[in-house]
Amino acid sequence: MRPLFYLILLLLPAAHACQQATGRQAPPQNLQLQQTGNKPKNIVFILSDDHRYDFMGFTGKVPFLQTPAMDRMAAGGVHVENAFVTTSLCSPSRASILTGQFSHRHGVIDNQSLVADSSVFFPEYLQKAGYNTAFIGKWHMGEHHADPRPGFDHWVSFRGQGQYYNPTLNVDGKEKAFKDSTYVTDLLTDYALDFIKEQDGEKPFFLYLSHKGVHSEFAPAPRHRDAYLGEEPAYPPSMYPPATDTLDYRYHLLPNWVKAQRNSWHGVDYMYHGQISFPEFYRRYNETLLSVDESIGQVLDYLEQNDMLDNTLIFYMGDNGFSFGEHGLIDKRHAYEESIRVPLLVYGGGDMIKQGKISQMVQNIDIAPTLLELAGLTKPANMDGASFTPLLKGQDIPWRDRIYYEYFWERPFPQTPTVHAVRTDKYKYIRYYGIWDINELYDLENDPWEMRNLITEDSLKPLSKELRNDLFDWLEESGGMSIPLRRDRGARFDHYYRDTY
Numbered sequence: 001m002r003p004l005f006y007l008i009l010l011l012l013p014a015a016h017a018c019q020q021a022t023g024r025q026a027p028p029q030n031l032q033l034q035q036t037g038n039k040p041k042n043i044v045f046i047l048s049d050d051h052r053y054d055f056m057g058f059t060g061k062v063p064f065l066q067t068p069a070m071d072r073m074a075a076g077g078v079h080v081e082n083a084f085v086t087t088s089l090c091s092p093s094r095a096s097i098l099t100g101q102f103s104h105r106h107g108v109i110d111n112q113s114l115v116a117d118s119s120v121f122f123p124e125y126l127q128k129a130g131y132n133t134a135f136i137g138k139w140h141m142g143e144h145h146a147d148p149r150p151g152f153d154h155w156v157s158f159r160g161q162g163q164y165y166n167p168t169l170n171v172d173g174k175e176k177a178f179k180d181s182t183y184v185t186d187l188l189t190d191y192a193l194d195f196i197k198e199q200d201g202e203k204p205f206f207l208y209l210s211h212k213g214v215h216s217e218f219a220p221a222p223r224h225r226d227a228y229l230g231e232e233p234a235y236p237p238s239m240y241p242p243a244t245d246t247l248d249y250r251y252h253l254l255p256n257w258v259k260a261q262r263n264s265w266h267g268v269d270y271m272y273h274g275q276i277s278f279p280e281f282y283r284r285y286n287e288t289l290l291s292v293d294e295s296i297g298q299v300l301d302y303l304e305q306n307d308m309l310d311n312t313l314i315f316y317m318g319d320n321g322f323s324f325g326e327h328g329l330i331d332k333r334h335a336y337e338e339s340i341r342v343p344l345l346v347y348g349g350g351d352m353i354k355q356g357k358i359s360q361m362v363q364n365i366d367i368a369p370t371l372l373e374l375a376g377l378t379k380p381a382n383m384d385g386a387s388f389t390p391l392l393k394g395q396d397i398p399w400r401d402r403i404y405y406e407y408f409w410e411r412p413f414p415q416t417p418t419v420h421a422v423r424t425d426k427y428k429y430i431r432y433y434g435i436w437d438i439n440e441l442y443d444l445e446n447d448p449w450e451m452r453n454l455i456t457e458d459s460l461k462p463l464s465k466e467l468r469n470d471l472f473d474w475l476e477e478s479g480g481m482s483i484p485l486r487r488d489r490g491a492r493f494d495h496y497y498r499d500t501y
Contacts, residue, residue: 003059005422005428007361008046008402009282013345018180022095025131029163030168030420035275037349037353039375039376040129040130040131040204040374040375041204041312041313041349041352041374041375042110042199042204042205042206042308042309042311042312042313043204043205043206043207043312043313043315043329044128044196044206044207044208044209044299044303044312044313044314044315044370045206045207045208045209045213045315045317045371046209046295046299046314046315046316046317047078047094047097047137047138047209047210047211047317047318048211048213048214048289048294048316048317048318048319048343049090049138049211049212049213049217049294049318049319049320050214050215050318050319050320050321050322050332051214051289051292051318051319051321051322051342051343052318052321052322052324052338052339052341052342052343053083053168053318053321053338053341053342053343054200054338054341055285055289055322055343055355056070056071056074057070057071057287058070058071058074058075058371062230062234062286063071063234063235064286065228065286065289065454066230066290066293067289067290067293068110068297069076069293069294069295069296069297069345070296070316070345072297072300072347073296073300073314073316073345073346073347074112074345076347076354076355077314077345077347077348077355078345078347078353078354078355078356078357078358079319079345079347079356079357079358080344080345080346080357080362080388081244081343081357081358081359082341082358082359082360082361082362083290083317083341083342083344083361083363083364084323084341084342084361084362084363084364084403084405084415084423085102085319085320085340085342085363085364085405086102086364086403086404086405086406087102087320087405087406087407087408088320088321088332088333088334088339088340088361088405089105089110089111089332089333089407090111090140090215090319090320090322090403091111091112091113091140091142091158091428092108092110092113093109093111093139093261093319093320093364094108094139094140094141094210094319095107095108095115095119096343096363096364097317097365097367097368098115098119098121098122098123098151098368099115099121099122099362099365099368099383100122100365100368100379100380100382100383100384100385100468101365101382101383101384101385102284102335102365102384102404102406102478102480103406103408103479104406104475104478104479104482104484105384105478105480106119106418107484108141109144109408109433109484109486110408110410110486111140111410111412111441111487112142112412112486113141113142113484113486114141114142114143114475115141115142119167120150120380121150121151122151122367122368122371122372123135123151123206123208124150124151125372125375125377125379125380126151126206126371126372126375127151127153129210129375129376129377130203130204131203131205131206131375132153132154132199132203132204132205132206133151133152133153133154133186133205133206133208133210134151134152134154134155134156134192134195134205134206134207134208134245135149135151135154135155135156135193135210136154136156136157136188136195136207136208136209136210136487137155137156137190137209137210137212138157138158138161138162138186138210138211138212138215139157139158139210139302140160140161141157144159144160145159145170145174146158146159146169146170146175147170148170148173148387149473152208152366153211154172154186154195154501155170155171155173156169156170156171156172156182156191157169157177158170158212160409161212161215162184162212163184163212164179164183164184164185164212164213164219165182165183165184165219166178166179166182167179167182167184169187171191175371179385179396181222181335183291184211184212184213185196185211185212185213185223185291185292185294186221186295187220187244188209188210188211188212188295188296189209189214189294189298189299192209192295192299193298193299193302193451195207196299196302196303196308198272201318203358204372204375204377206371207488209295209299211292211295213289213292214285214288214289214292215273215349216285216331217276218281218285218287218288219284219288220284220287220288220290221288221290221291222449224287224288224290224291225287227290228283228286228287229283231277231283231286232237232280233278233282233283234323234324234327235326236244236326236449237354237449237451238317238325238326238327238328238449238450238451239250239268239325239326239327239328240328240438241259241328243471244302247452248451249450249451249452250451250453251361251454253366253438253440253456254327254415254453255432255437255438255439255440255451255456256437257415257432257435257437258327258328258329258330258334258417260415261328261329261416262328262414263495264415264416264494265331265413265493265494265495265497266330266331266333266413266415266416267328267329267330267415268325268326268328268330270495271330275458276486278325279380281330281460282324282439285324286477292431296314299314300314300347300348300353303348305486309348309350310348310350311348311349311350312348312349313344313348313349313352313353313374314342314344314347314348315344315371316344316345316346317342317343317344317345317364317367318342318343318344318408319338319364319418320332320340320342320343321339321340321341321342321343322338322339322340323336323338324338326338326449326450327450330408331380333407333413333416334407335405335407335419335420335421335428335430336450337444337448337450340405340421342364344362346392349374352374352392352393353392353393353394354392354393354394356394357420358392360387360388360391360393360399361399361402361403361423361425361469363385363403364385364392365383365384366385366386366387367385368383368385369383369385369387370385370387370388370389370392371391372387373387374389377380384478386400387476399438400427401424402422402423402424402470403422403423404422404423404474405419405421405422405423406419406420406421406480407419408483409433411486411488411489411492412493413447413493413494414494415494417432417433417434417435417437418433418434418483419432419433420431420471420475421442421471422432422467422470422471422474424467425444426443426444426445426446427441427442427443427463428440428441428450429441429464429467429468429471430442431468431471433483434483438453438455439464440457441453441454441460441463441467442454443456448464452494459492
């Protein structure tokens, strides 16, 4: 039976491609899920863009950064310390949150891919269960429009990446342009608060507040410009090659593609084609993050002041991480820690959650099953993730001991190859596809900066083989053995071969 089973799984990505090519197919009509018996809570899910896991005030990573709202959530709620994405890129990650599926399953493998019309988003189940639902902010999954999408009674969005200043929004199907230096984070927050204020308590509500901030190219709110002027970046130890090879940084065992990317749009030696310096880049990111933190604070304050906090669970998460000089890189896409790890905080809900920290590895595919269970619904069979609601309640349950990662090569940014990785509590194995280069193995306990590639160590070769086999077992069993191919569009953007075809 297994060969036939694998054959069916291997055909799934092709089926997704056919669905995207032939137009909308009606999603399943029966979206009703089994009730768990839990009394439904209101849920607010706040998503930011490109916010790495450790750039929050309470972590101490950036000494000058102040994030009082995030600090408040961590102190009075749950901090999921080891939260990861399955693909570190905007559109794939957002699709994984909505569907609970790996990228190779939902088919959104880059920022140009359309989400399949046959996909079902978890808010559709919440609607069926009687929730008032709203989406406010960045959607960004291949569409060249900002029209309403399934699962949401109220809709406020914009095309693609949107704009920090003077945005044009689609409000329930009608475009509305804003001027007078309107700042997008503040505007989206106002719409989110308006939605909460309109709730009469007759039905539970679900609010998905999806920020543009802090996506590059960073642009702080006017009140936050130069808030950190003069502050120096925290330069990572792997930012520059050592003068000589040392045990602390085995630069000779760093993949060649990483070394070459230093002098590119996503490298520290020619970042954004030389348009900005690293210190200014670093400062603007932190300044732009301030308005996102203020947005969280405004939502928390309103819920608390109106006695809604005990009946409302608030989640805050980043859609992917971001590099600031590690291995000479900026941006994301790769499988290093700063790229695949994200902040995840949970707050409110009365006694439904237990304050503290969760150390288990949680991923973005777990959000949908978790929110459904908190709403009193069971997980659909086609979701790859698992509900971590028991962990939020402080229960000791069996949980995964490893996570998997995938990223597919993109034409607009060809410096980064296709990447697959498996990470346990102690080790990470990274494999590259389609290039002649070295793979990587890191001991995360003893080498958190991932500076000592152990892939050539004789004593660890059995481990490397074991993790590689495990990675392929996952790909085979989940239908991920086909590498998707997308049509090239436009001239090349990369530094060396720019404006060629």
